[in-house]
Amino acid sequence: MSLTNAPLLDTPRLILRGPEPRDAEPMIAFLLDQERAAGFGASPDRGDAWRWFALNVGHWHIHGYGYFTIEDKASGQPAGITGIWNPEGWPEPELGWVVFDGFEGRGIAYEAAERARRYAYEDLGLTTLTSNIVPGNTRSIALAERLGCWFEREYDNIHMGRDFLYRHPGPETALGRDDDGSVEAYA
Amino acid sequence: MSNYPDIPVIETRRLRLRGPEVGDYPNFKATFASYRSRFMGGPLNGYEAWMLYAAEIGHWAIRGFGMWMVHDKATDETLGMAGGWFPAKWPEREIAWIIWPDKAGRGYALEATHAVRRHFYERQGWDGAVSYIDPKNLDSIRLAERLGCTKDHDAATIDGSDAVYRHPTPDAAASGQIRDGIELEISHYCDPLFKPRGMPVD
Numbered sequence: 283m284s285l286t287n288a289p290l291l292d293t294p295r296l297i298l299r300g301p302e303p304r305d306a307e308p309m310i311a312f313l314l315d316q317e318r319a320a321g322f323g324a325s326p327d328r329g330d331a332w333r334w335f336a337l338n339v340g341h342w343h344i345h346g347y348g349y350f351t352i353e354d355k356a357s358g359q360p361a362g363i364t365g366i367w368n369p370e371g372w373p374e375p376e377l378g379w380v381v382f383d384g385f386e387g388r389g390i391a392y393e394a395a396e397r398a399r400r401y402a403y404e405d406l407g408l409t410t411l412t413s414n415i416v417p418g419n420t421r422s423i424a425l426a427e428r429l430g431c432w433f434e435r436e437y438d439n440i441h442m443g444r445d446f447l448y449r450h451p452g453p454e455t456a457l458g459r460d461d462d463g464s465v466e467a468y469a
Numbered sequence: 470m471s472n473y474p475d476i477p478v479i480e481t482r483r484l485r486l487r488g489p490e491v492g493d494y495p496n497f498k499a500t501f502a503s504y505r506s507r508f509m510g511g512p513l514n515g516y517e518a519w520m521l522y523a524a525e526i527g528h529w530a531i532r533g534f535g536m537w538m539v540h541d542k543a544t545d546e547t548l549g550m551a552g553g554w555f556p557a558k559w560p561e562r563e564i565a566w567i568i569w570p571d572k573a574g575r576g577y578a579l580e581a582t583h584a585v586r587r588h589f590y591e592r593q594g595w596d597g598a599v600s601y602i603d604p605k606n607l608d609s610i611r612l613a614e615r616l617g618c619t620k621d622h623d624a625a626t627i628d629g630s631d632a633v634y635r636h637p638t639p640d641a642a643a644s645g646q647i648r649d650g651i652e653l654e655i656s657h658y659c660d661p662l663f664k665p666r667g668m669p670v671d
Contacts, residue, residue, distance in 0.1 A: 285527070285530040285531060286530070303531065306531075310557070327558070328557050328558055329556055329557050329558035329559075329627075331557070332556050332557030332558070333520075333521075333524045333556055333557075335527070335531075336523075336524040336527030336528050336531055336556065337520045337521070337523035337524035337527055338523075338527065339523075339526070339527030339530045339531060340522065340523030340524055340525065340526035340527035340528075340530075341523050341527075343474075343523075343526045343527075343530070344491055344522075344523055344526065369516055369519050369520055369523070370515045370516055370518070370519035371514070371515050371516035371519070372516075440514065440515070440516040441516055
């Protein structure tokens with residue numbers, strides 16, 4: 283049962299789709315994992331985590347975009363989330379990603395985030411993208427750099443506090459790289 | 470906004486209840502930035518208010534019910550929200566309401582809440598409902614009592630800081646005594662000639 287009108291996106295190993303009711307528990311489990319969710323914004327309790335699941339659905343309805351569920355084709359399980367995030371108070375639309383427990387170390391975040399970025403540029407028509415990363419989140423910084431991002435500035439995020447803003451390469455560069463196994467190779 | 474949850478429209482004598490729309494957000498934000506929202510988790514900053522508004526919409530998609538935006542039928546301006554609320558951690562389905570601070574005192578909450586309760590009971594098959602109210606929120610307690618609710622000392626609360634007011638059952642709510650009393654009070658609000666004095670602010 284779809285809760286949004288999100289499109290279905292495809293990569294070799296993954297499906298990116300809108301949030302569905304069966305994604306609620308894996309998402310809540312992630313948000314309640316204080317250590318794993320620290321860089322994303324962990325939830326203090328189950329009520330807060332459920333609210334995040336609901337507000338992501340609302341984000342899709344308000345903006346027409348939000349976080350996709352990353353579904354692992356092999357297992358059919360939700361493996362994380364990626365998508366475009368832009369609540370009130372955000373510096374600008376952001377490409378975000380999260381990988382759930384048990385799915386890391388396989389390049390899933392890279393494969394999913396790169397597909398979501400292509401969607402943002404090709405389907406949403408965005409002309410630039412950022413990723414906001416809290417200082418010390420070295421895994422996300424490494425992935426951002428692998429995606430071709432560069433550090434642009436430090437700022438004070440309304441929700442996360444001190445935050446690093448990484449800038450993605452624009453559509454021309456991000457979509458034009460077809461010689462390194464990245465986005466174009468999945469088309 | 471496409472594929473928006475299919476939200477029924479409810480009309481009452483003075484009000485039209487519609488799903489929360491993007492254009493209604495500024496009034497929601499203003500109320501949740503104000504002291505008025507102190508019993509509903511506020512006051513909230515812009516980020517928090519926006520996230521709550523998105524959750525209001527998501528709640529509709531996930532649960533199939535939620536909080537309606539209450540509009541003045543004549544002017545279409547928004548007056549507040551009323552409806553059902555059942556996020557995780559809520560022991561039971563709640564009937565909730567909030568009226569913008571500058572729209573209080575005209576019986577809008579009573580009229581809207583009476584209509585949504587009837588909708589849940591008669592159209593969605595609810596067999597009961599509660600309202601979780603901060604014990605210091607005297608206006609809302611008074612409204613719950615006018616709706617025929619009674620304090621349920623034994624029911625589970627959300628987090629121990631709230632009181633549980635149990636709504637009359639569908640049969641009791643449809644009975645003459647409760648329904649007629651509510652509708653008489655609403656009619657007094659509607660007709661300025663009989664506008665009651667010294668009534669509670671909601």
